[in-house]
Amino acid sequence: MCHRHPKAEAPVSCNRCDRPICTDCMISAPVGWQCPTCVKGAPVVRNMRDVRAGGSLTGERPYVTFGLIGVAVAGFLLQNADPTIGSRYAISAFGIANGRLEQLVTAGFLHAGLIHLLFNMLLLFQLGGSLEARLGRLRFGALFFAGLLGGAIGELLLGRPDVAALGASGAVFALMGAIVVLPRRSRFGIEGSVGGLLVINLVITFLIPGIAIGGHLGGLAVGLLVGLVLRLLGDRDDQARVAAGAGFAIALTVALALAASPVADWAIQRRLG
Numbered sequence: 001m002c003h004r005h006p007k008a009e010a011p012v013s014c015n016r017c018d019r020p021i022c023t024d025c026m027i028s029a030p031v032g033w034q035c036p037t038c039v040k041g042a043p044v045v046r047n048m049r050d051v052r053a054g055g056s057l058t059g060e061r062p063y064v065t066f067g068l069i070g071v072a073v074a075g076f077l078l079q080n081a082d083p084t085i086g087s088r089y090a091i092s093a094f095g096i097a098n099g100r101l102e103q104l105v106t107a108g109f110l111h112a113g114l115i116h117l118l119f120n121m122l123l124l125f126q127l128g129g130s131l132e133a134r135l136g137r138l139r140f141g142a143l144f145f146a147g148l149l150g151g152a153i154g155e156l157l158l159g160r161p162d163v164a165a166l167g168a169s170g171a172v173f174a175l176m177g178a179i180v181v182l183p184r185r186s187r188f189g190i191e192g193s194v195g196g197l198l199v200i201n202l203v204i205t206f207l208i209p210g211i212a213i214g215g216h217l218g219g220l221a222v223g224l225l226v227g228l229v230l231r232l233l234g235d236r237d238d239q240a241r242v243a244a245g246a247g248f249a250i251a252l253t254v255a256l257a258l259a260a261s262p263v264a265d266w267a268i269q270r271r272l273g
Contacts, residue, residue: 093161147174154218170219177223
């Protein structure tokens, strides 16, 4: 029975607090449903009664996710307008060793083709919508960029120093890793299927030639680590836990950035030696 209406049947549970809710209390979230108690001043939404009356479902919008997708799309358009952008801003050990540290970030917003872009952006939309609603914009953004840097370092370690890599896959793998580690709130939607999705993507990583294996594994490792820390801290929305979780992810991002040049030098020496 619904925790707010004891006489009403509860077909689902709230995505945040896991308490049962009836159809009149079901408020749309980016993934699943939330109860009115957990919404806490989110933008105006419509419940299931509104939908039956012909209304539309709206919920808290994942603006950081939308922004990241917008930057990636803009990067792809710039690549098509100027083909040299891909070669200048994709990541390679030689580029990082020569002081092109901006490649650690810019490579994550460039893609090798339309299919590559669409695949990554679809996963970012699905995974980002779920995690941003759950973790909040600060922790989600910190997790994304930590994964982006983790993928860059992974590619420097395992990739060829003379071959440039690009794409948001490292960050996307980080999001999958975090969802796997965090307590599951629902058996439905992306949280319920992310384990199988991760396995499929790992199989694709090793079976299809030309994929940046190091980028995928590096992003995944960072996502698992950050997700574990967030799980230990708890993902409730009190300021201390939010600050601690975001602070860890930001500190990890800075540490990975500082390690990039030594790692690139090592990769080049390994290749030349």
